[in-house]
Amino acid sequence: MATTAINTPNSAAIYWKEAKYEFLRSLRLRAYTFSVIGFPVMFYILFGLLINRGENLGSVNVSTYLLATYGTFGIMGASLFGTAGALAAERGLGWLQVKRASPMPPLAYFAAKIIKGVIFSIVVVLCLLALGIVFGNAHISFMTAVRLLLTLAAGSLPFCAMGLAIGYFAGPNSAPAVINMIYLPISFCSGLWIPFMFLPKFLQTIAHFLPSYHISQIALGVVGAGRNEPNWIHWVALCAFTALCVGVALYGERRDEGKLYG
Amino acid sequence: MIAEIQQAQRVETVKHSHQKSGVAARLQGASKNYENVRALDNVDFDVRTGELIALLGPNGAGKTTTVKLFLGLASPDSGVVSVFGGNPKSPQTRMRSGAMLQVAKVPETMRVREHIDLFRSYYPQPLPTQEIFAIAGLKDIQNRLFGDLSGGQRQRVLFALALCGDPDLIFLDEPTVGMDVEARRALWEQIRKLVARGKTVLLTTHYLEEADALADRIVVINKGKIIAEGTPAEIKKKTSGQMIRCISSLHIETVRAIPGVLEVKSDRESFEIRTAAAEPVLRELLIRDSTLRGVEVTNAGLEEAFLALTAENHKNL
Numbered sequence: 001m002a003t004t005a006i007n008t009p010n011s012a013a014i015y016w017k018e019a020k021y022e023f024l025r026s027l028r029l030r031a032y033t034f035s036v037i038g039f040p041v042m043f044y045i046l047f048g049l050l051i052n053r054g055e056n057l058g059s060v061n062v063s064t065y066l067l068a069t070y071g072t073f074g075i076m077g078a079s080l081f082g083t084a085g086a087l088a089a090e091r092g093l094g095w096l097q098v099k100r101a102s103p104m105p106p107l108a109y110f111a112a113k114i115i116k117g118v119i120f121s122i123v124v125v126l127c128l129l130a131l132g133i134v135f136g137n138a139h140i141s142f143m144t145a146v147r148l149l150l151t152l153a154a155g156s157l158p159f160c161a162m163g164l165a166i167g168y169f170a171g172p173n174s175a176p177a178v179i180n181m182i183y184l185p186i187s188f189c190s191g192l193w194i195p196f197m198f199l200p201k202f203l204q205t206i207a208h209f210l211p212s213y214h215i216s217q218i219a220l221g222v223v224g225a226g227r228n229e230p231n232w233i234h235w236v237a238l239c240a241f242t243a244l245c246v247g248v249a250l251y252g253e254r255r256d257e258g259k260l261y262g
Numbered sequence: 263m264i265a266e267i268q269q270a271q272r273v274e275t276v277k278h279s280h281q282k283s284g285v286a287a288r289l290q291g292a293s294k295n296y297e298n299v300r301a302l303d304n305v306d307f308d309v310r311t312g313e314l315i316a317l318l319g320p321n322g323a324g325k326t327t328t329v330k331l332f333l334g335l336a337s338p339d340s341g342v343v344s345v346f347g348g349n350p351k352s353p354q355t356r357m358r359s360g361a362m363l364q365v366a367k368v369p370e371t372m373r374v375r376e377h378i379d380l381f382r383s384y385y386p387q388p389l390p391t392q393e394i395f396a397i398a399g400l401k402d403i404q405n406r407l408f409g410d411l412s413g414g415q416r417q418r419v420l421f422a423l424a425l426c427g428d429p430d431l432i433f434l435d436e437p438t439v440g441m442d443v444e445a446r447r448a449l450w451e452q453i454r455k456l457v458a459r460g461k462t463v464l465l466t467t468h469y470l471e472e473a474d475a476l477a478d479r480i481v482v483i484n485k486g487k488i489i490a491e492g493t494p495a496e497i498k499k500k501t502s503g504q505m506i507r508c509i510s511s512l513h514i515e516t517v518r519a520i521p522g523v524l525e526v527k528s529d530r531e532s533f534e535i536r537t538a539a540a541e542p543v544l545r546e547l548l549i550r551d552s553t554l555r556g557v558e559v560t561n562a563g564l565e566e567a568f569l570a571l572t573a574e575n576h577k578n579l
Binding site: 026093 | 333337353356357360364365366368372376379380407420427433
């Protein structure tokens with residue numbers, strides 16, 4: 001191992017550059033930046049600030065409650081579009097092959113997509129926090145804001161995994177449609193648009209099987225609006241979901257090996 | 263000064279021919295199926311160290327599949343693929359090879375120099391950035407986003423990516439597709455320089471002209487099988503022939519009877535005559551038909567060449 005080390009490129013440098021350029025590339029992609037930051041921000045301004053008549057949802061006011069739910073909605077979009085969209089296009093249109101023919105460590109490629117998803121998730125949540133605190137009446141302490149941010153940043157990981165799984169099975173052009181077909185319904189069913197308590201009973205039951213429900217409940221718990229379910233159940237559910245998605249992505253990767261595209 | 267250059271060239275040539283004894287990459291009995299298509303059918307061939315070998319064939323012949331096997335992007339269903347005597351999928355092998363592949367879409371919101379910077383980081387001893395820019399002609403467009411480049415410029419960036427690691431073995435899959443004549447010739451020049459520096463190059467193309475201009479050796483492949491192999495001169499000899507197109511009132515049987523005519527097709531008065539050499543046949547035609555007009559002589563295109571080669575292949579069987 002020691003002898004080969006001399007001839008091996010610096011892998012920390014590879015991971016850094018891969019992530020840096022993946023981030024820059026996406027930042028310059030207006031379709032991605034505007035939609036993943038713009039939609040949650042727009043929804044929050046509309047429902048959290050403009051149509052807000054100061055009533056409470058459970059024990060907290062609307063601006064605070066919606067920080068957790070639109071925060072969840074935001075990290076889902078940033079993670080899913082950041083991973084699935086890019087992966088589907090790059091593997092479907094030949095670019096991934098060019099990279100795989102090089103000695104790039106494959107993990108660096110996936111790590112870059114995930115890091116980017118997490119960073120954009122953090123940016124979305126920061127935007128919402130700023131809006132809620134400055135323009136709304138979100139009464140949360142600095143520590144609560146930090147906890148919410150960290151929770152949602154961690155919560156973006158299951159969706160990055162889900163995005164990689166989708167990216168391996170969606171076509172380069174159909175990926176955005178596939179993401180929307182999953183992303184929008186599960187957001188609705190998890191109470192991210194209409195607060196959970198107003199959803200019909202059967203949707204509330206379905207919600208328990210959705211990752212978006214579990215992360216939103218942890219986030220609501222942070223701002224003091226959680227339902228009385230223990231947090232560990234949510235985390236276990238999210239970990240199991242992440243493992244499932246990683247498994248599907250790995251299966252997709254192996255399936256790709258023997259296939260010709262382009 | 264000139265003597266010095268000549269001396270250097272002589273040394274280069276000696277080194278060059280010496281290196282040709284080794285094998286850089288090898289396919290042994292390699293077959294590959296994609297669903298119902300047999301992309302490669304029991305193919306054997308060697309890429310010798312220091313040579314520029316052209317894999318010539320029409321679309322769907324198995325050229326890209328061969329390159330993918332060498333790059334470890336696909337595994338053969340049967341047979342063995344080795345590069346530098348080892349597994350093409352190992353990182354050690356990949357550090358010594360570079361590839362220019364056909365890509366439908368490259369990330370467009372990255373700058374040219376960023377693409378190069380990233381690819382250089384994958385290799386232990388990358389080529390200096392300025393040298394890469396110089397070879398691929400990217401100096402003036404290094405700050406441009408990939409999405410703003412023209413087709414030829416994009417090809418040059420992909421070519422540059424293949425060189426980032428200063429590899430010993432370079433695969434170029436249809437490198438001049440979408441390039442105009444001038445850009446194509448400029449790239450040929452760079453490819454020649456790579457070989458002069460002792461690199462081994464495998465190039466795929468469907469242009470006989472390109473293979474002829476560059477290669478030490480041409481392997482002609484069709485429907486997953488190697489149908490001919492040799493120096494450009496040998497291959498051209500096998501595929502030589504000319505096509506005469508003209509308008510004539512002669513009967514098709516009269517034309518067919520002219521010595522030297524290999525094949526005749528006619529549609530009313532317009533004729534397509536395939537022949538080994540056009541001049542004697544033309545002379546006969548003009549003698550027999552004073553109203554002959556619309557004469558056009560072309561060298562047999564690759565399509566005709568492949569027909570000739572495959573026909574020959576059947577005869578040999």
